[in-house]
Amino acid sequence: MTAPRLVLAAALLLGAVACSSGPAQTPQDAYAKGLAALEAGDPRTARVELLNAIDGAPGDPRIRVAQARTHLLLADGNAAEAELMRAQKLGTPPNDLHHLLAHAYFLQKRFKEAAAEAEKAPAVHRAYAARMAGRAYYATGALQKAADAFTQAMEAGQDDTFVWTDVARFRRNTGALGEAMAAADRAIALDARNIEALTLRGELSRSQYGLAAAIPWFNKALEIDPKSVLALSERAATLADLGRMHAMLDDTRRILAIQSDHPVPWFLQAILAARAGKFQLARTLYDRTGGALEQQPAGLLLAGIVDLQTGRAEQAVVRLRALLDMQPANFKARRLLAVAQWRQGDAAATIETLRPLADRPDADPYVLSLIGKAFQRRGNADVAAHYLARAAQPQRRDAVALLSGPVDDATLDDLRGKAESNPRDASLQIDLVRALLGRGNGGEALARARALQTAFPGAPDAHVLVGDALGIQGNFAAAAQDYRKAANIAFTEPVAMRLIEALRYSGDEAGATRVLALFLTQNPQNVPAQQLAAAAYLKAKQWDQAIALYEGLRRRLGNRDATLLNNLAWAYSEKGDYDRAIPLARRAYALDARNPATADTLGWLLFKSGEARMEGLALLGQAARGAPSDAQIRAHLAAAGRAG
DSSP: OOHHHHHHHHHHHHHHHHHHHHHHHHHHHHHHHHHHHHHTTOOOHHHHHHHHHHHHHHOOOHHHHHHHHHHTTOOOHHHHHHHHHHHHTTTTGGTTTHHHHHHHHHHHHHHHHHHHHTTTTGGHHHHHHHHHHHHHHHHOHHHHHHHHHHHHHHHHHHHHHHHHHHHHHHHHHHTHHHHHHHHHHHHHHTTTTOOOHHHHHHHHHHHOOOOHHHHHHHHHHHHHOOHHHHHHHHHHHHHHHHHOOHHHHHHHHHHHHOTOHHHHHHHHHHHHHHHHOHHHHHHHHHHHHEEEEEETTHHHHHHHHHHTTTHHHHHHHHHHHHHHHHOOTTTTHHHHHHHHHHEEEHHHHHHHHHHHHHHHHTTHHHHHHHHHHHHHTTHHHHHHHHHHHHHHHHOOOOOOOOOOOOOHHHHHHHHHHHHHHHHTTTTHHHHHHHHHHHHHHHHHHHHHHHHHHOOOOOOOHHHHHHHHHHHHHTHHHHHHHHHHHHHOOHHHOOHHHHHHHHHTTTOOHHHHHHHHHHHHOOOOOOOOHHHHHHHHHHHHHHHHHHHHHHHHHHHOOOOOOHHHHHHHHHHHHHHHHHHHHHHHHHHHHHHHOHHHHHHHHHHHHHHHHOOOOOHHHHHHHHHHHHHHTOHHHHHHHHHHHHOO
């Protein structure tokens, strides 16, 4: 076909399409379609239809208000405010807009303005306005005002699914997880297509039952709206924690196809790169978040780890210190901060950071060794010797509270005053009980924890603190009962580890094993749980299962954990594989030479294999001197002595 004929054919085709398209769409048609899309929960389609309506009728305020509602659903507060201002200029009464403006201001993080605007709303919009006020007050830390606002919202909107969604989120954020689940279920009962409520229910299920239990809720939300960035983000994060990395990557790509500047996909991909040891790639990916996660604990933790691994100790200190200010009880962040400070050569700061960990009865050898070295560098030989001697002892584990470190008298008095002045503030009561436990005030801690438990039965932390107080007093059977109450609300890692430990201390090894198996079913990639399971296989002499778990952990954590390498070496040796076992035992000993366990394992393997009997005997003697009461170490030394 020649060029002129192609042009003619195209013209004829266009003419045919034009003739068959029917009458042009009117602004009212587009407006009706936009409203229908809004009602169907499809704000993206609504936005396009309403743009068409605005093009045809720019002076119609109803369309402007509808478009503002669309922008609010898409979390674009600036665009929503602009449309609301236009609607007001076009004659919409201010009383019809206060609640929507409050929402727009909230999305822009203009929280005081949001609360003030919400208070102006008339009774007809009270439910919507009150929940915006509740959101704003919570964001500014005014918890009592937030609680009052949400109470108003519930009174005004008993059958409003969005009210119950916001109430559920508020209760979750303030620790009342049991009540949060009930509110989320109410929201879903009122509207089974409420994407926010379904996604939130998935988040709550993740806390209550574990990672795997959350996925069906996210799937249900995505069946309704496959382009829900909220549900995709939560599912992707959960898949990452489950170790389902290919599925996680698929979800991150779907999010980026919808919203290319969304930070969550880049963050999750950065985590994946960091886990693979590709820290420069992790930095590049994290940088693509545009700093959106710099005020969030997870973002600061990842960035701090990447900084450490790429030689940027100074930047790591800044980020990890900011994280510790947010979460004083975040022990992982505290350890990492101390490492960064040590690499900077700041021994004094290292000591200050590690002291709350090192002075705990369950301090691990790495923390004790590092603080000992820091005291040595400062010239405090006696103090250094104390910590290094503790590092050389077999690790002791006790059921202790998640403390932010010992507090002084003034701090304790301040906490007590605040808690007594604000009896309904659960977070203040929790902080006080933890401080009391840290000071060893077991009686007062238990009494206050029980009062907290009665006042906030849906808060898992209340049950945990009762268990902690009982555990510190040695009543592990009773502690386990309270940890079970917490686990029925939020089966999280801290709760599961406490429950397992309490059951073991009370002699219920079978119960501890069942809890561990259940937790691993829901959280198969959880490191502490895998370590416990591997140790259980080791104790049961199931060498292949122990090796499989320890090797998986080694791939994820690297070769810097002396206990892991030591246990893996032992498992290989029991299968007769000394070629693998001895290099691992040497590495463990090099990492923690003061620990009698590493000296014993390496010494016994060198002696038993015949590779270096004299060196092995010397190491066994060192181990026996470090742990004279350890029966296994004495037995190894005696056996080697008889054979030698």
